Amino acid sequence: MAGSIVLFGPPGAGKGTQAGKISEITGKPQVSTGDMLRSAVAEGTQLGHEAKTFMDAGLLVPDSIIIGLISERLRNDDASNGVLFDGFPRTIHQAEALEEIVSVTSVISIEVPDESIIERIVGRRMDPETGEIYHIKFKPPPEEISLRVIQRRDDTEETVRSRLTAYHEQTAPLADWYSEKGLLVRIDGDMPIEEVGKSIASKL
Numbered sequence: 001m002a003g004s005i006v007l008f009g010p011p012g013a014g015k016g017t018q019a020g021k022i023s024e025i026t027g028k029p030q031v032s033t034g035d036m037l038r039s040a041v042a043e044g045t046q047l048g049h050e051a052k053t054f055m056d057a058g059l060l061v062p063d064s065i066i067i068g069l070i071s072e073r074l075r076n077d078d079a080s081n082g083v084l085f086d087g088f089p090r091t092i093h094q095a096e097a098l099e100e101i102v103s104v105t106s107v108i109s110i111e112v113p114d115e116s117i118i119e120r121i122v123g124r125r126m127d128p129e130t131g132e133i134y135h136i137k138f139k140p141p142p143e144e145i146s147l148r149v150i151q152r153r154d155d156t157e158e159t160v161r162s163r164l165t166a167y168h169e170q171t172a173p174l175a176d177w178y179s180e181k182g183l184l185v186r187i188d189g190d191m192p193i194e195e196v197g198k199s200i201a202s203k204l
């Protein structure tokens with residue numbers, strides 16, 4: 001399998017927002033563990049059932065579930081030239097498991113201070129038909145779809161605080177782990193969406 005890219009950063013950093021453009025530029029399909037888990041919850045599968053309690057509490061889903069999900073996803077034909085991981089890996093254990101199955105060629109770390117995260121997450125809205133991500137202030141949905149946009153159930157201020165704690169304790173150490181391997185590319189994510197996109201594109 002050709003090299004894969006990891007999109008890394010705290011909740012609300014803009015990983016999902018930037019993923020489409022990166023996929024377009026690199027030709028690598030986006031693989032978002034968050035989206036896969038939400039689909040499993042919506043479909044009412046056993047895996048969705050197990051994951052839901054953790055997601056609602058803003059905690060990480062256990063590594064064994066996530067690694068199984070990813071291993072299965074990577075068997076699809078579209079993964080043969082590498083993929084764009086969005087929100088995975090999130091622990092050193094996940095990163096070590098990933099190393100066994102694919103080669104990661106770069107880790108794009110979108111860096112945003114905690115102060116900006118809560119406003120971003122609480123104001124996020126999603127179009128359930130297209131999956132497009134909006135924000136009530138920073139990227140308002142067009143009028144014709146503004147009535148159908150929804151808010152994610154884990155996008156409450158209380159849950160965001162737990163997600164941030166999980167990020168700092170379990171995920172942030174991965175930045176050093178990848179940096180030591182010479183793979184980490186730091187991007188200032190505390191700029192307007194377009195500017196962040198240009199900055200990432202210039203590093204690809």
Ligand code: AP5
Pocket residue numbers: 009010011012013014015016017018033034035037054055056058059060061062066086087088089090094120121123124125133134135136138139163189190191192193194196
């Ligand atoms: P997941 O869905 O991955 O959530 P997350 O990492 O918390 O990331 P988000 O989707 O919240 O943020 P994002 O960086 O994609 O930001 P976005 O582009 O939407 O995971 C959900 C849950 O699933 C986890 O809590 C966990 O329980 C579980 N899970 C998933 N993966 C797991 C794993 N590997 N291991 C264990 N558990 C796992 O942007 C956010 C908002 O900001 C939007 O409204 C957007 O319009 C706006 N915005 C974006 N960029 C900018 C900008 N530059 N300026 C202003 N606003 C901006």
